[in-house]
Amino acid sequence: MQPEQKDETDRLPPSDRVTHLDVAGFVISIISHIVDVGLDCNLAVRYYLSGQKAYFFATIAFILIPALINTAFSVRMYMLDESEELNKNRTLTKRCTDRGVLFLIVLIFQLAPVLRYFDALGYALKSKKAEKLKDYVNQRKYYELMIKEDSDVALLRVLECFLEAAPQQILQITIIFFNKGQGFGKDTFTFFHQLLSIGSSFVSMAWSMASYHRLLRVSQKTKNNISLIGTFVQFMWHFMVTGKL
Structure with a gap:
């Protein structure tokens, strides 16, 4: 008599499961973005x-103009999304972009990517919870929602990387060299903050x-x-x- 075999056809393959690295990646992305904008x-x-x-x-100007473009792209992505299920699940970003005051805060502080990261993080945690409960239907559902959200925010971060981080980095380096050439580089405290801003842009772009x-x-x-x-x-x-560039 052969032992009874369990049917696990609905179980996701290892490459299609939310890992601790995924969760950590979202947390690092949120922190790096907030620190970069905060230092600027x-x-x-x-x-x-x-x-x-x-x-x-x-x-x-190098903070607000990229924020305006990024937020416009983020809102446009929602408008083009024809899936009511996706729109219904994106509660945090949807609440913030549908209200005038919150939308203004999102715009000024460049929070459009951060809100999407929180949405993706929420889907990742829900998928992990479903996996522990062996609820493979919801595990797959939230995993796919996480991938969809992550793909949108990845595009926004690359856009922000070349619209804000890189130009801001070039601007501050130019100011440092200009002040040094004019003999104005004596404010060491401001110079320290300039280096922090430049360093955060380096890290943000690389990540x-x-x-x-x-x-x-x-x-x-x-x-894999x-x-x-x-x-x-x-x-x-x-x-x-x-850094070499």
Whole structure:
């Protein structure tokens, strides 16, 4: 008599399950984005307090214009999404973009990618919970929602990378060299904040590209997902390339 075999045809393959690396990736992305924008805003305040109005307005412009473009793209993605199920699940972003005051806050502080990361993180946690309960239908459902949300936010982060992080980095480096050439580089406190802003842009750009490449592998069912070590190597490679440029 042969032992009874369990039917596990609905179980997701290992490559199609939410991992702790996925959850950690969303948390790191949220923190890196908030820190990058926060340091840029902090530097703008430093320029204003020191009476450097031209640098203040230039820094603010490099914050608000990319935020406007990014938020417009994010809202447009929702408008083009024909799935009522997806729109119904995106409660956090939908509440913030449908109300005027919250939308203004999202715009000023560049929170469109952050809200989408929170949505993707919520789907990831729900998929993990369903996996523990052996609810493979909801596990697959929330995993696919997570991938869909992650693909949208990855596009927004790459867009933000080239519209805000890279130009902001170039702007601050230009200001440093200009002040040094004019003999104005004596404010070490402002210089320290400039370095923080530049450093956060380096990290944000490298992580955005590394997470984008990781998503590309996740979307290809015929290939294995990038491991933790692979993600770290991707991050360091992009960081070094950006620093060299």
